[in-house]
Amino acid sequence: xxxxxxxxxxxxxxxxxxxxxxxxxxxxxxxxxxxxxxxxxxxxxxxxxxxxxxxxxxxxxxxxxxxxxxxxxxxxxxxxxxxxxxxxxxxxxxxxxxxxxxxxxxxxxxxxxxxxxxxxxxxxxxxxxxxxxxxxxxxxxxxxxxxxxxxxxxxxxxxxxxxxxxxxxxxxxxxxxxxxxxxxxxxxxxxxxxx
Amino acid sequence: xxxxxxxxxxxxxxxxxxxxxxxxxxxxxxxxxxxxxxxxxxxxxxxxxxxxxxxxxxxxxxxxxxxxxxxxxxxxxxxxxxxxxxxxxxxxxxxxxxxxxxxxxxxxxxxxxxxxxxxxxxxxxxxxxxxxxxxxxxxxxxxxxxxxxxxxxxxxxxxxxxxxxxxxxxxxxxxxxxxxxxxxxxxxxxxxxxxxxx
Numbered sequence: 001x002x003x004x005x006x007x008x009x010x011x012x013x014x015x016x017x018x019x020x021x022x023x024x025x026x027x028x029x030x031x032x033x034x035x036x037x038x039x040x041x042x043x044x045x046x047x048x049x050x051x052x053x054x055x056x057x058x059x060x061x062x063x064x065x066x067x068x069x070x071x072x073x074x075x076x077x078x079x080x081x082x083x084x085x086x087x088x089x090x091x092x093x094x095x096x097x098x099x100x101x102x103x104x105x106x107x108x109x110x111x112x113x114x115x116x117x118x119x120x121x122x123x124x125x126x127x128x129x130x131x132x133x134x135x136x137x138x139x140x141x142x143x144x145x146x147x148x149x150x151x152x153x154x155x156x157x158x159x160x161x162x163x164x165x166x167x168x169x170x171x172x173x174x175x176x177x178x179x180x181x182x183x184x185x186x187x188x189x190x191x192x193x194x195x
Numbered sequence: 196x197x198x199x200x201x202x203x204x205x206x207x208x209x210x211x212x213x214x215x216x217x218x219x220x221x222x223x224x225x226x227x228x229x230x231x232x233x234x235x236x237x238x239x240x241x242x243x244x245x246x247x248x249x250x251x252x253x254x255x256x257x258x259x260x261x262x263x264x265x266x267x268x269x270x271x272x273x274x275x276x277x278x279x280x281x282x283x284x285x286x287x288x289x290x291x292x293x294x295x296x297x298x299x300x301x302x303x304x305x306x307x308x309x310x311x312x313x314x315x316x317x318x319x320x321x322x323x324x325x326x327x328x329x330x331x332x333x334x335x336x337x338x339x340x341x342x343x344x345x346x347x348x349x350x351x352x353x354x355x356x357x358x359x360x361x362x363x364x365x366x367x368x369x370x371x372x373x374x375x376x377x378x379x380x381x382x383x384x385x386x387x388x389x390x391x392x393x
Contacts, residue, residue: 179373
């Protein structure tokens with residue numbers, strides 16, 4: 001891939017948003033988007049962890065897995081790296097920034113099973129990004145995810161008192177809103193293509 | 196509970212996708228073609244069933260504090276098997292599915308079944324429960340991909356069924372349609388299968 005890291009960063013936010021075009025991280029996206037405050041908290045946590053773990057996993061993949069020819073273990077190794085990093089971050093935040101821990105800390109365990117984090121690492125390997133591109137892609141994907149969950153939380157707050165068909169309440173209406181948002185983002189897709 | 200009931204509960208009444216809204220990342224991503232959905236579904240059935248059985252086998256020796264890690268590692272081992280098998284026998288489809296095979300590991304269905312069923316039940320029952328959950332998931336995938344492939348490409352499992360007169364709907368190939376169809380599907384199930392009322 002000979003695409004500049006800067007372009008990749010914007011592309012990861014808009015033209016191939018990790019949630020709206022690649023469908024990653026849907027579980028926590030649907031369940032945490034009831035309140036704007038908590039969705040921003042989770043979004044920020046996802047942004048930090050996604051950027052850091054994509055970079056870490058790049059290092060692990062290219063400095064350990066490839067030289068030893070054990071690329072088939074990448075799934076297990078990536079998961080362990082992500083879980084260990086989240087644990088580590090939780091300890092650090094709890095020790096040095098207790099105030100932040102109370103707002104962000106509760107979301108950290110949720111992040112280990114957020115498929116956006118793991119998915120970004122897999123995309124990074126499949127598309128053969130270099131180190132700088134990986135960081136840009138991770139950061140862009142994180143911001144894209146934050147943007148998507150904030151938009152959904154905003155719309156859902158307005159919908160709280162509305163008459164929605166019973167069977168569509170909850171997940172159904174959230175999916176339709178997400179579909180409309182995804183249609184909006186299709187409009188960006190002509191700018192740059194990174195598949 | 197009889198094995199048949201375990202299967203039916205886990206596949207239909209308590210279906211992971213439409214009842215618990217789990218595992219929809221991949222349900223949305225691989226449904227543009229029916230063949231991809233079927234292969235993905237078989238992969239999920241295999242990994243859920245065997246991971247459930249293995250987790251149930253060692254449930255009495257697993258300390259509670261590290262059970263999440265143990266479950267994840269067992270699931271990952273089976274998903275690696277699926278991935279290697281696909282790469283060897285179906286390289287074309289493996290390429291199209293891309294990262295979504297690996298993402299079976301973080302598919303909430305597997306973790307959900309392990310926590311909710313395999314940790315309390317016997318290995319064989321857990322195996323049946325895993326097959327049920329996988330079949331329920333595959334069913335949803337096939338319904339969504341049937342609509343998307345028929346309107347988007349005019350074909351079913353790659354066979355052209357709608358002739359040249361058919362104008363292909365490009366929206367069905369793109370991401371937004373997956374969200375809309377899954378939403379409609381959940382609405383339909385809620386109204387006619389569970390008959391929810393206000």
